[in-house]
Amino acid sequence: MVGEAAITSRKLGVDDLPACLQLDRLALKGLWTREQWERELSDESRVVMGVDAEGGALIAFASAWLVVDELQITAVAVDPIHQRCGIGARVLQALIKQGAARGALSASLEVASMNAAARGFYAHCGFFTTGRRAGYYANGDDALLLSRTLETGRDTRTDQTE
Numbered sequence: 239m240v241g242e243a244a245i246t247s248r249k250l251g252v253d254d255l256p257a258c259l260q261l262d263r264l265a266l267k268g269l270w271t272r273e274q275w276e277r278e279l280s281d282e283s284r285v286v287m288g289v290d291a292e293g294g295a296l297i298a299f300a301s302a303w304l305v306v307d308e309l310q311i312t313a314v315a316v317d318p319i320h321q322r323c324g325i326g327a328r329v330l331q332a333l334i335k336q337g338a339a340r341g342a343l344s345a346s347l348e349v350a351s352m353n354a355a356a357r358g359f360y361a362h363c364g365f366f367t368t369g370r371r372a373g374y375y376a377n378g379d380d381a382l383l384l385s386r387t388l389e390t391g392r393d394t395r396t397d398q399t400e
């Protein structure tokens with residue numbers, strides 16, 4: 239378990255590829271391939287933030303693409319045994335802080351309408367629904383489009399992260 243005071247986010251890079259793949263399989267059932275993760279972790283227009291457990295294992299990540307002034311959030315995941323401890327919110331705040339520092343004015347993402355945990359999580363983090371794509375996912379579920387504005391250069395709720 240990670241105490242709240244010990245939740246520190248860091249920018250992930252290619253050295254974190256095996257840990258990202260492992261956590262992706264554990265928490266997201268394998269969202270991306272190794273090649274896709276390599277691109278996420280090396281491309282300058284993409285940002286991936288992570289949180290390590292006290293023993294060193296990666297227990298959370300949040301990733302996004304920076305497209306002009308919009309931070310397009312692509313994934314947030316927390317190791318199931320560490321969920322509901324505030325870690326997801328902290329790593330997402332760290333990602334938003336990075337995006338804002340690099341000029342993002344808003345953040346957006348898509349979430350499956352049936353993913354109640356993620357919907358509750360993103361609402362908690364200040365996102366609101368701006369649209370819906372019917373039948374977007376392979377299982378027929380709709381995608382909800384969520385968005386929030388960012389404070390320029392600095393997200394005031396991130397004071398204790400990083």
Ligand SMILES: CC(C)(COP(=O)(O)OP(=O)(O)OC[C@H]1O[C@@H](n2cnc3c(N)ncnc32)[C@H](O)[C@@H]1OP(=O)(O)O)[C@@H](O)C(=O)NCCC(=O)NCCS
Nearest residue numbers: 313314315316321322323324325326327355356358359362
């Ligand atoms: C969604 C996810 C990232 C949340 O991470 P987390 O560390 O458990 O979330 P936090 O502890 O920071 O939760 C912050 C707030 O979000 C909301 N929330 C989190 N999990 C929730 C759930 N299962 N149901 C409803 N609300 C939830 C709550 O308001 C919570 O505050 P509270 O615990 O004080 O009530 C995590 O559940 C996860 O990895 N899920 C699997 C992957 C996934 O679906 N990712 C999102 C799509 S890419």
